[in-house]
Amino acid sequence: MGENCLAEMLGRYASLSAAEHSALAALEVNARKYRKGAVLRSERQPADEIFIVTKGWLFCSLLLEDGRRQIIRLNFRGDLLGSDSLAFKDAADAICALTDCEVEVIDRAALSRIFADHPRLGALLFVLQQVDRVMMMDRLASLGRSSAKGRVAALLLWVHGRLKLADPTIDGVFALPLTQEEIGDATGLTAVHVNRTMRALTEQKLIERAGNNTVRLLDIGRLARVAHYVERRESFDTAWLPPAR
Amino acid sequence: MGENCLAEMLGRYASLSAAEHSALAALEVNARKYRKGAVLRSERQPADEIFIVTKGWLFCSLLLEDGRRQIIRLNFRGDLLGSDSLAFKDAADAICALTDCEVEVIDRAALSRIFADHPRLGALLFVLQQVDRVMMMDRLASLGRSSAKGRVAALLLWVHGRLKLADPTIDGVFALPLTQEEIGDATGLTAVHVNRTMRALTEQKLIERAGNNTVRLLDIGRLARVAHYVERRESFDTAWLPPAR
DNA sequence: CGCCCAATTGAGCTTCCTCAAAGCTCGTGG
DNA sequence: CCACGAGCTTTGAGGAAGCTCAATTGGGCG
Numbered sequence: 182m183g184e185n186c187l188a189e190m191l192g193r194y195a196s197l198s199a200a201e202h203s204a205l206a207a208l209e210v211n212a213r214k215y216r217k218g219a220v221l222r223s224e225r226q227p228a229d230e231i232f233i234v235t236k237g238w239l240f241c242s243l244l245l246e247d248g249r250r251q252i253i254r255l256n257f258r259g260d261l262l263g264s265d266s267l268a269f270k271d272a273a274d275a276i277c278a279l280t281d282c283e284v285e286v287i288d289r290a291a292l293s294r295i296f297a298d299h300p301r302l303g304a305l306l307f308v309l310q311q312v313d314r315v316m317m318m319d320r321l322a323s324l325g326r327s328s329a330k331g332r333v334a335a336l337l338l339w340v341h342g343r344l345k346l347a348d349p350t351i352d353g354v355f356a357l358p359l360t361q362e363e364i365g366d367a368t369g370l371t372a373v374h375v376n377r378t379m380r381a382l383t384e385q386k387l388i389e390r391a392g393n394n395t396v397r398l399l400d401i402g403r404l405a406r407v408a409h410y411v412e413r414r415e416s417f418d419t420a421w422l423p424p425a426r
Numbered sequence: 427m428g429e430n431c432l433a434e435m436l437g438r439y440a441s442l443s444a445a446e447h448s449a450l451a452a453l454e455v456n457a458r459k460y461r462k463g464a465v466l467r468s469e470r471q472p473a474d475e476i477f478i479v480t481k482g483w484l485f486c487s488l489l490l491e492d493g494r495r496q497i498i499r500l501n502f503r504g505d506l507l508g509s510d511s512l513a514f515k516d517a518a519d520a521i522c523a524l525t526d527c528e529v530e531v532i533d534r535a536a537l538s539r540i541f542a543d544h545p546r547l548g549a550l551l552f553v554l555q556q557v558d559r560v561m562m563m564d565r566l567a568s569l570g571r572s573s574a575k576g577r578v579a580a581l582l583l584w585v586h587g588r589l590k591l592a593d594p595t596i597d598g599v600f601a602l603p604l605t606q607e608e609i610g611d612a613t614g615l616t617a618v619h620v621n622r623t624m625r626a627l628t629e630q631k632l633i634e635r636a637g638n639n640t641v642r643l644l645d646i647g648r649l650a651r652v653a654h655y656v657e658r659r660e661s662f663d664t665a666w667l668p669p670a671r
Numbered sequence: 672c673g674c675c676c677a678a679t680t681g682a683g684c685t686t687c688c689t690c691a692a693a694g695c696t697c698g699t700g701g
Numbered sequence: 702c703c704a705c706g707a708g709c710t711t712t713g714a715g716g717a718a719g720c721t722c723a724a725t726t727g728g729g730c731g
Contacts, residue, residue: 314555
């Protein structure tokens with residue numbers, strides 16, 4: 182897809198030099214496609230690949246040995262996936278394709294060179310992890326402290342916000358390629374209760390559903406209140422970064 | 427305490443050069459003490475400080491506007507705290523002292539120099555974030571998919587494992603300086619239900635409680651099964667790292 | 672047209688929550 | 702040294718949210 186997509190992501194925080202651009206381009210030399218439903222890797226399997234999503238939706242999940250599943254996060258264009266393999270021998274989470282998708286397999290040597298030759302990019306990657314951590318914190322609070330309605334609303338708002346990042350013209354309407362079972366696995370609910378919850382949201386005119394999994398957020402403000410959703414102002418103090426090379 | 431404690435943490439993954447040691451030492455030039463109960467920073471306040479814990483316990487939490495609270499994580503010696511301020515203007519989480527404690531306030535310029543002059547340390551810091559992310563994933567699965575008993579058991583096992591890192595002689599017995607309300611905020615339960623849950627764990631001879639908040643884990647294997655707890659083998663492939671300087 | 676998978680709906684039940692009232696413990700001041 | 706609080710823990714009773722099981726409907730696809 183045109184530009185290198187990690188560069189696209191990091192470029193939100195600082196404008197990149199030509200040398201930095203080409204270093205990032207060197208990461209993404211091994212594109213791969215997966216079909217909807219494909220498993221990129223399973224849990225507790227030896228894993229060493231790291232991916233960047235260029236197209237489509239994926240998700241990461243943990244499986245409990247009794248068969249219950251928790252979907253940890255959804256992944257979109259620009260997301261780094263599987264980076265836990267830098268610290269663990271076996272994969273912590275499974276990675277699956279929600280839609281047909283495309284990823285770049287990261288070249289580790291090139292990643293190493295990024296830290297070595299482009300300290301500013303290394304620091305930016307570190308910063309990007311912070312954004313991710315904050316998202317996980319919000320999800321943790323949602324699962325721990327919100328009602329079913331709040332959790333589903335938060336999921337919808339999160340996805341909406343994420344899609345809007347890539348395409349600011351999206352305005353409350355989007356296709357959600359998740360079954361109710363998967364929504365349940367993401368929010369810690371059962372599929373049945375997701376169904377009832379979404380009906381309740383619909384009846385309260387907070388959302389509207391149409392065929393093809395399309396969701397329309399009718400009142401984002403009220404939805405945000407239900408979800409305890411906080412819009413976080415990213416703000417980046419580029420001053421502390423090492424200089425570009 | 428004696429050694430620089432971030433060095434202690436990173437040293438678990440790779441042995442550090444003298445130059446690296448002194449670069450890390452330059453981070454920690456501003457020690458600060460807090461009393462039990464102190465608030466290092468509140469949510470949604472402008473924040474720019476980053477801390478490393480050298481002594482004591484702290485926690486990070488999110489507050490919902492209805493007053494409910496989610497404790498995101500507990501923090502121990504060696505933990506990096508407040509690093510979200512690298513990406514956000516306002517603090518995402520509040521940071522509070524659970525016990526009297528001591529932290530080092532990180533010098534940002536020195537952090538920048540670490541990325542610039544010691545790429546291997548930059549990469550190691552990145553790796554350390556992965557460990558943290560995996561812990562958050564496990565907690566997410568615990569809140570989303572475990573019963574009250576499982577969540578409390580998971581919390582105890584997690585704390586135990588963390589303490590054991592610092593002191594391998596700890597064997598199932600430790601002081602837990604948390605009120606039941608705080609345990610509830612960490613596990614997404616009410617204080618009342620935490621009480622009943624811990625009684626149940628006690629009656630099933632999984633744990634034992636004594637005065638002074640002391641907990642004894644009586645059967646770690648069975649507890650781990652209840653908690654769906656996974657011991658993750660950290661494994662670190664130092665081969666990919668840039669060379670030390 | 673028939674099948675399969677997802678969505679929907681109903682009924683009954685379990686887990687966890689809320690509200691309320693004691694009990695305990697430990698630090699403080701008299 | 703003791704009495705008194707304040708805060709934490711414990712226990713009870715009743716209620717609500719979400720779960721399980723089971724049946725039915727609906728839609729897309731071979």
